[in-house]
Amino acid sequence: MSRNIITGTGAYIPTHIRKNEDFNNSVFLNEDGTPFNKRTDQIIDNFKKITGIEERRYAEAEFSSSEMAAFASQAAIDDSGIDKERISQIIVAHNYGDLKPGTFQPDTVPSIASRVKHKLGIKNPECVAYDVLFGCPGWLQGLIQADCFIKAGAGTIFLVVGTETLSRIIDPFDRDSMIFADGAGACILEKRTDSQPQQGILSAASRSDCLEEVGFINLGTSYSRETDDATGYIKMQGRKVYEYALTNVPAAMKDCLDKSGASIHELKMIFIHQANEKMDESILKAFYQLYGISEPPAAIMPMSIQWLGNSSVATIPTLLHLVRKGAIEGHSLSPGDLIMFASVGAGMNINAVCYRY
Template structure:
């Protein structure tokens, strides 16, 4: 018996052209949480940072670009790949965390919503193309994908555009060494219904929010530089050690729970597209996931990575990764009909989610 499934018919991303290498941080002044200048030479700070995260460079938006500008480019590419008319869209779901971040003002600007701004910039006249934002930390794009799946399988929608975009470079404290993790970017996908007698597209998903004990592992706070802190501007802050441990303890089990609900084993998964948060952390998560299946050796090339040269662009990392693979832009990584992939993310909230997807 045929059923309706949600399938991705087009993907797109925008990777800013402005490169920021680790050497660019050598002239920065880094402070600790007590407002004291770090006594460690920047050369050592940068070296240890790359060892821990695997990040050697990242991309920043140009000064004349705002978050919705990046989103528009990714959305256009996704709709072009899907071959759809923009006026046919039933929903635009825009995942982000910091609104329309400006180069000279890091105050959050979310009115009007970024989805409405993007709809306007795309020139969509259809009033029944419903546009709304979702704030769910770094897992926001995956969660928006989950919502789109519900709309399509319920018959509420035929075409949904799911966007993830953030400009983290403008809300990260230049005096906090953690700021070297963050990057800018946008990714998008178009979902449409597919009638099939075999499961395809979005097969299932799993989400959780561990707010009771972990809500503030990622939060907003003043600059570590006392002089800059006097301005009372808020910047992105994180408890890196506790966040790392939380992710290792909870992400693998969340992914496995999602697969178990579908009776799919890890050996049936072709690729695991995980949020590009920290290279070493992602590798540790993967090892722990396979260990849950009593597998000690992780298969080569099961987890594509872009963080070493793109950094952590929050909600944009997974759709960017997906688009690059689909377009054949990542060496040694490809996806074909029948391949099953897992898309999983962890981030502020603390939130974790995963989607199991099979290419039609």
């Protein structure tokens, strides 16, 4: 029996650390350009209490999204032990392409996936490289697509990457800018005939809500009236995103778990997109309440947002890599463990995957 399993992971974590106190001299404004009636240190303290973020990583000036993606990809290839020339497809999830420091024009031609293939030195023309734009759930959607392609007979080894340099498209006058970070994560999904029964991807669920929800996360002008109005920055309607996620993510997670045929009591670990600590905790609690369980098990949800921030598509693959390598204290995986991935982001899009490790 063959299953599609993750045989290798990799990540690139930038070395440039930006701590909360580094924003003490920032001037944060309301959407209408007026100043807050709180001191900056009070804004930062409240931000930490809500998001859990104490520091985040920004890409070094010489590295782009495609370069970080290549670093993470090479690590995943080395970890899996595969021959890179046997990769059938390279799927790269991102949202803004390659952004140079100080510029706000996304560079997406050629695709980031094509650039990754080039940087990896893969010669095989049958290795197809393309990008996925699906908001923060992009890497997980790429994993779902890879699983479907393998099942359809369109290849046996897929490289799935999530990469982003959000620090280069944030409005410094927007307090939400403190949420965003940079990084890259990758995995190798491989069709294996020697896998254990039920190992690999068991089920998936996805949804897109694109009516009034479509603009909850978008590009908008700076909150400073002295900034060029033609420049677009990442903007987020935080309260609406929170309410949307809390209502819909737990339902998608339940749909995914029910499709797998497994019991909620089997779940060993849940990897949720590292967007906001309070939001993730609320999503987890609401998910368990759908099964009549008032509180989720302790230590079922590993977190990295406290020191890595929200790097969008890179958060889940990076977190998975860190857990697999024993870098997240109190969390480890063993063969046979049932885990779940879940994400939410711009679109608005949601997805979930059940996976037997």
